[in-house]
Amino acid sequence: MRKSFKIFSGIIIVVAIALTCAWPWIKMDFAGNAHYTGQDKREYDFYTPDILKNMPRISPRYSFDYTNITGPATHVHAMKFYDTDTTREVENYLASLGYRQVKCDVDAVCWRSTDPEEAIDVDILKGEKTVIVQVVYHFT
Numbered sequence: 001m002r003k004s005f006k007i008f009s010g011i012i013i014v015v016a017i018a019l020t021c022a023w024p025w026i027k028m029d030f031a032g033n034a035h036y037t038g039q040d041k042r043e044y045d046f047y048t049p050d051i052l053k054n055m056p057r058i059s060p061r062y063s064f065d066y067t068n069i070t071g072p073a074t075h076v077h078a079m080k081f082y083d084t085d086t087t088r089e090v091e092n093y094l095a096s097l098g099y100r101q102v103k104c105d106v107d108a109v110c111w112r113s114t115d116p117e118e119a120i121d122v123d124i125l126k127g128e129k130t131v132i133v134q135v136v137y138h139f140t
Helices: 002-029 041-047 088-096
Strands: 033-036 062-069 074-082 100-102 109-112 118-125 130-138
Touching: 033 041, 041 062, 088 118
Parallel strands: none
Antiparallel strands: 033 062, 062 074, 074 130, 100 109, 109 118, 118 130
16 A cells, blocks of 8 residues: 555656646647747747748847637737838848748738748838738648
C-alpha cells in the first residue's frame, strides 16, 4: 500500500510539473487573439509566421497582433509599423519572395502567392501614419 502511494504521488507530481511548464503554450494555442512586440519572445516565436519575422523593419516602432476567427477558420497575423507611411521596402520584399499584387475587395494593396490559403494585405492608415501588413490564412 505504501509503495503504490509513493508511485501515485510521484506520477501526480510529474503531471503537475508538466502542466505547469506547458500551460503558457496551451493558453496561447487556445487564445482568440494576442497583441505583443518582438521582445515578448514566447508570443513572438509562437504566433509570428516566418514571412513577418523576416519582414523589413520600416520603422523602429512596431508591434504584432494575432486573431483566430473561429467561424470560417481564419488566422490573421498583423504587423503594425508606427510613424511611417512608406511601403516600398515591404512591397520589394514580397515581390522578391514571388508574391504578386492582385485586385482585392478591401482598401489595401493585396498580395498573393501560389498558396491558396494565404493572403497578404498592406494598408496605410493615413490619419495615424501607420502601415499594417496582414497575413491571412483561410483554412477551409
